[in-house]
Amino acid sequence: MLEWERQLKSSLTDPGDLARRFRQDSEHIGQVARKYPMRITPYYLNLISEPGDPVWKQAVPDMAELDDDTGEEDPLQEDRHSPLPNMIHRYPDRVLWLVSEQCAVYCRFCTRKRRVGCRRGQLFTLDSAVKCKELTPAPMPDGLLREGLKYIQSRTEVRDVILSGGDPLLLADEQLEEILSGLRAIEHVQIIRIGSRTPCVMPMRITAKLVRMLRKYHPLYLNTHFNHPRELTPESRRACARLVDAGIPVGNQSVLLQGVNDDPYVMEELLRGLLVMRVKPYYLYQADPVRGTGHFRTSIDRGLEIISYLRGNVSGLAVPAYVIDAPGGAGKLILAPDPVVSRQDDGLVLRTYDGRVCRYPL
Ligand SMILES: *Cc1c(COP(=O)(O)O)cnc(C)c1O
Ligand code: SF4
Numbered sequence: 545m546l547e548w549e550r551q552l553k554s555s556l557t558d559p560g561d562l563a564r565r566f567r568q569d570s571e572h573i574g575q576v577a578r579k580y581p582m583r584i585t586p587y588y589l590n591l592i593s594e595p596g597d598p599v600w601k602q603a604v605p606d607m608a609e610l611d612d613d614t615g616e617e618d619p620l621q622e623d624r625h626s627p628l629p630n631m632i633h634r635y636p637d638r639v640l641w642l643v644s645e646q647c648a649v650y651c652r653f654c655t656r657k658r659r660v661g662c663r664r665g666q667l668f669t670l671d672s673a674v675k676c677k678e679l680t681p682a683p684m685p686d687g688l689l690r691e692g693l694k695y696i697q698s699r700t701e702v703r704d705v706i707l708s709g710g711d712p713l714l715l716a717d718e719q720l721e722e723i724l725s726g727l728r729a730i731e732h733v734q735i736i737r738i739g740s741r742t743p744c745v746m747p748m749r750i751t752a753k754l755v756r757m758l759r760k761y762h763p764l765y766l767n768t769h770f771n772h773p774r775e776l777t778p779e780s781r782r783a784c785a786r787l788v789d790a791g792i793p794v795g796n797q798s799v800l801l802q803g804v805n806d807d808p809y810v811m812e813e814l815l816r817g818l819l820v821m822r823v824k825p826y827y828l829y830q831a832d833p834v835r836g837t838g839h840f841r842t843s844i845d846r847g848l849e850i851i852s853y854l855r856g857n858v859s860g861l862a863v864p865a866y867v868i869d870a871p872g873g874a875g876k877l878i879l880a881p882d883p884v885v886s887r888q889d890d891g892l893v894l895r896t897y898d899g900r901v902c903r904y905p906l
Pocket of ligand 1: 632
């Protein structure tokens, strides 16, 4: 058994075990986990130093998930832009293909909370009523693999295929390679992207063998998902280095999370650390109004404040675009602090990052 398989096999899924380990109330954790499953790899569990810390908050079920009656199950209406149950085609040149329904850790703030981590087949059927039991990674059914490739083949405007889920790197190397080689046989597919949180929550997944396989399918990009500087460890650093050394550009998509990273100094440390690991911060997401995640949501003003701070204080390379997903599936929108104080006939009045006001002639 490989180390990452061992991690999956011994990951924490029983609320009782977790409660005993940290002397918490297993009744509450269990109640939440019955609706939204829990899984925490031993690796990620070790990053927790005490209940309520930034790693705990991301991974341990919280009663607030059940108490949240705001938000919707599918605010982005992904289900409406789906030519196939597991494919979202919202922009002309890109498709998002959900090829795995499993993750190494079930993030409590997940946008696809309604669909990931559940009984085999849930993600692949759009049936959000199915309850969660099995934990073994299930490959995409053969029929859907063929249908997906056929769809992409038929849409010659698609140049960019994003493999997502769940987490595509929970598939076995052979299953993933079947998808990648199928895509590479389609001439109009220029780039392939993989979205995976494994470099952060189960970095031993990035084996030399996996990377040797991936690099055959260039141009290939990988976007990962670190949210807090504590997640930058020697192991995650090694995983990212392996990918980058194989010529796979690695980007990072964080979610702005109350009590985890909604602080300019925490964010600064995270972003600087990522750059040192040769990981390019790509997006910072405003937490979508998804039911069960209300306790993580911050105000948009807070997000803008953090971006303003970063612009002046951190290398521009480290600053991600702050994005919100427009409700109803209208797509992503980038928000940025507005430097324009006023617009006059002869020029713009602008405010710089350190608060100085200047005039720019038109
Ligand atoms: C986010 C997203 C993409 C990718 O968007 P980029 O801005 O190109 O990274 C593609 N399709 C869907 C449905 C998305 O939500
Ligand atoms: S790894 Fe991604 S898809 Fe999986 S639970 Fe976390 S946020 Fe959701």
